[in-house]
Amino acid sequence: MPFDVVTATVDAPLSEEQSESVELAELLLEAVEKVGDRRFDDARALLRQCDGRASPTGNPIQRLVFYYSRSLQHRVDRETGRIGAGDMWKAKEQSSNLFRVAMNPSVRLVEFQRRLPFFQVAQFAGIQTIVEHVEGARRIHILDLAIRTGHQWTILMQALATRRRDRVEHLKITAVATMERELIEQTGRRLVTFAHSMNLVCSFYVIMVRDLAELRQDQLQFDSAETVAVLADDVVRTLTSPAERLDSVIKVIRRVQPCIMVVTEMEGSRNSPVFVNWFVESLFFASVLFDSMGECMGSEEAWRKFGEETLGGVSKMVMMGTISDTLGQGRAWMIRSMKVDIWRAFFRRFGMVEAQLSHSSMYQAELMAQSVPCWSPCSVWMDGKSLIVGWKGTPVKSVTAWKFS
Numbered sequence: 001m002p003f004d005v006v007t008a009t010v011d012a013p014l015s016e017e018q019s020e021s022v023e024l025a026e027l028l029l030e031a032v033e034k035v036g037d038r039r040f041d042d043a044r045a046l047l048r049q050c051d052g053r054a055s056p057t058g059n060p061i062q063r064l065v066f067y068y069s070r071s072l073q074h075r076v077d078r079e080t081g082r083i084g085a086g087d088m089w090k091a092k093e094q095s096s097n098l099f100r101v102a103m104n105p106s107v108r109l110v111e112f113q114r115r116l117p118f119f120q121v122a123q124f125a126g127i128q129t130i131v132e133h134v135e136g137a138r139r140i141h142i143l144d145l146a147i148r149t150g151h152q153w154t155i156l157m158q159a160l161a162t163r164r165r166d167r168v169e170h171l172k173i174t175a176v177a178t179m180e181r182e183l184i185e186q187t188g189r190r191l192v193t194f195a196h197s198m199n200l201v202c203s204f205y206v207i208m209v210r211d212l213a214e215l216r217q218d219q220l221q222f223d224s225a226e227t228v229a230v231l232a233d234d235v236v237r238t239l240t241s242p243a244e245r246l247d248s249v250i251k252v253i254r255r256v257q258p259c260i261m262v263v264t265e266m267e268g269s270r271n272s273p274v275f276v277n278w279f280v281e282s283l284f285f286a287s288v289l290f291d292s293m294g295e296c297m298g299s300e301e302a303w304r305k306f307g308e309e310t311l312g313g314v315s316k317m318v319m320m321g322t323i324s325d326t327l328g329q330g331r332a333w334m335i336r337s338m339k340v341d342i343w344r345a346f347f348r349r350f351g352m353v354e355a356q357l358s359h360s361s362m363y364q365a366e367l368m369a370q371s372v373p374c375w376s377p378c379s380v381w382m383d384g385k386s387l388i389v390g391w392k393g394t395p396v397k398s399v400t401a402w403k404f405s
Contacts, residue, residue, distance in 0.1 A: 021061040024053050028065050029280065032072060036276035040076050047073050056305070060290045067312030068283055075275075112303055113151075115296050117369055117378035121389045122397045123233075125357065125365040125380075126262040127155045129401050130229045132358055133260040137227035138169045143220070143256065145212065145249075146235040147175040150187040154194050161198035171195060172226065174205045176215055181208055212238070213245035217255050230261040237265055237337055240346070250350045254404050260355060261402045263347075266337050267388060267395040285337070286311055292391045296374045340386050340398040347402055355401040356385040365389065365399075 014022065027050050034043035047069050054066035076082075113119045134140050140160070142153065153173060160168045173191060177184045188204030195202030207219050212235070222228060230253055239246040253261065268285045272278045290308060297304035338346075344354060365380045365387060377392045389397040 017059065020053070021059065024050065024061055024065050027053075028069055028072070028283070031069070032276055032279045032283075035072060035076060035079070035279075036274075038079070040080050043072070043076055047076070056308070057301075060287065060294045063294075063308055064283070064287050064290045067308065068286070071312065072279070112306055113149075115300070115303055116292060116307075117296070117372070117375040118292075118389050118391070118397045121365045121368045121378065121380060122264045122387075122399050123152050124155065124368045125361045125387050125389075125399045126231065126233070126264050127152055127159075128361045128364045129262050129355075129357055129399070130231065130260060131156060131159045132360065133401075134227050134229055136166045137259075138166060139172075139223065139226045140168060140170070141172040141174065141222055141226040141228045143228060143230045143253070143258070144173060144175050145230070145232045147173075147177070147184060147187060148233070150175075150191050152231070152233070153191055157191075157195050157198050157200055157202070161200055168200060171200055171202045172205070173202070174207060174220065176207045176209060176212060178209055178212060181206060211245070213248045215249055215252050217252050220252070220256055222256050228256050228258040230258045232261065232263045234265060236263055236343070240338075246346070247350070250347075250352075254350075258404070261352075261404075263343070263400045263402065265340075265343065265398055265400075267339060267390075267398040268337050269339055269342075288391050288394045288396060292377070292396075295377065296372075298374075339395075340383055340388065340400060343398070343400060344384075347400075351405050352402045353405050354385050355403050357382070357387050357399065357401055361399075362387060 027046055031043045031046035031050065034040070034046060050065050050069035053062070054069060055062045056066050057063070058066075130142075142156070144150075144153075147153075150173075157171070160171065173188070175184050175188065184206050188206065192202050192204050205221065207215070209215050209219075236246065239249055266285075269281055272281060289311060293304045293307050297307070347354070362380065362382065369375055369378045369380055369389075379390050379393070381388050381390070383398070385400075387399040388395050389399070
C-alpha cells in the first residue's frame with residue numbers, strides 16, 4: 001500500500017496492520033518535522049521508535065520506513081557533526097558504487113528492470129516515437145544522453161530490421177557519458193553484435209565529458225545525410241541546477257538538427273528547496289515504487305531487496321550530501337524531479353515544440369502494461385500530447401517528444 005494511501009485513510013475502518021502502518025508513517029513524518037525545526041534530540045527519539053517497528057522484510061510501509069528512517073538519521077548525524085571525514089569518504093565511495101550499479105550492463109540490472117512496468121512501458125512508447133520519426137530514413141544517427149545498458153536500442157533495431165522498403169544503410173549510435181567508459185564500450189560492442197544479427201550495419205561511438213553540460217558540437221560526428229534522433233532517458237533532471245547547464249546541452253542538440261528528441265523522466269514534484277518538504281515529497285514517491293516492487297516481485301525477494309536497497313542507498317547518499325553538494329535549506333537541488341507541465345515550460349523556453357505522441361505509441365505502452373499479470377495496477381494515459389505511466393493512479397514516469405522550431 002503506497003504511503004499516501006495509508007496516511008489518507010486514517011478516518012476509514014482500518015485493519016490492525018493498516019493501523020500500525022499509519023502510526024509508523026506518522027512517526028517518520030513527525031521525525032522529519034523535528035529535523036526541520038533543528039530539534040535533533042527529539043528527532044533521534046522518534047527515529048529510534050521507527051527503527052523498533054520498521055523492518056526490511058515487513059510490509060511496504062515497514063520496509064520504506066526502515067530505509068528512510070536510517071537515511072534521516074544520517075542527515076541528523078551530518079547536521080550535528082557526528083559524521084567524520086572517514087564516514088564521508090566511505091559515503092562518497094558508496095555513492096560511486098550506486099552509479100556503477102545503475103550503469104553496469106549486467107544481467108542483474110536488466111532483469112530487475114524487466115520486473116517493473118515503468119521502465120518497459122515508457123521505453124517502448126519512447127522508442128516507438130523514434131521509429132515513427134525516422135521512417136524512410138536510410139542513414140540514422142541516434143544521440144543517447146544516458147545509454148546505461150542500451151537495451152532500448154535493441155527494440156529500435158528489431159523495428160528497423162523488419163522494414164520492407166527503404167532498408168537502413170547505416171545505424172549510428174553515439175553515447176555521451178561522464179564516467180565508466182569501459183562499461184559504455186561493452187554496451188556498444190553488444191549492440192553492434194546484436195545489430196549484425198539483425199543484418200543491420202551499425203557503428204557505436206562514445207563521447208566522454210566531465211559534465212554533460214560541457215558537451216560541445218565539435219565532439220559530435222554527424223553527417224548532413226543522416227537523420228538524427230535524440231533520447232534523454234532520466235537525465236534532464238540532473239541538468240536543471242543551475243539552469244545554464246540545460247541551456248548549454250540544448251544549444252548543442254539544436255545544432256545537429258534532430259528530427260525528434262524524446263525525453264522520459266520520473267513524474268512528480270520532488271523539487272522543493274526546503275528540506276522537510278523535499279523529504280516528504282520523496283517519501284511519498286518512494287512508497288509507490290516500494291509498493292510496486294512488493295507486488296511485482298513478491299515471490300522474488302532477492303530482486304525486491306536489490307531494488308529497495310538501491311533506493312534506500314540513494315536516499316542515504318542524498319541525506320549525507322554526497323550525491324549533491326547543494327543540499328541545504330533554501331538552496332537549489334542538483335537533481336530535481338518535476339511534473340510534465342513544468343518540463344513543458346522549461347523546453348518552450350528554448351524554442352522547442354512539443355510533438356504529439358501517436359496512437360501507436362499509446363497502443364504499444366498499453367500492450368506492454370497488460371503483458372504481465374502483476375502489472376495490472378499500472379496504467380497509461382495522455383496528458384495533453386504526452387504519455388504518463390502510473391501505478392494505482394499515481395503518476396510515475398512521463399514520456400514527451402520535442403522538435404526544434
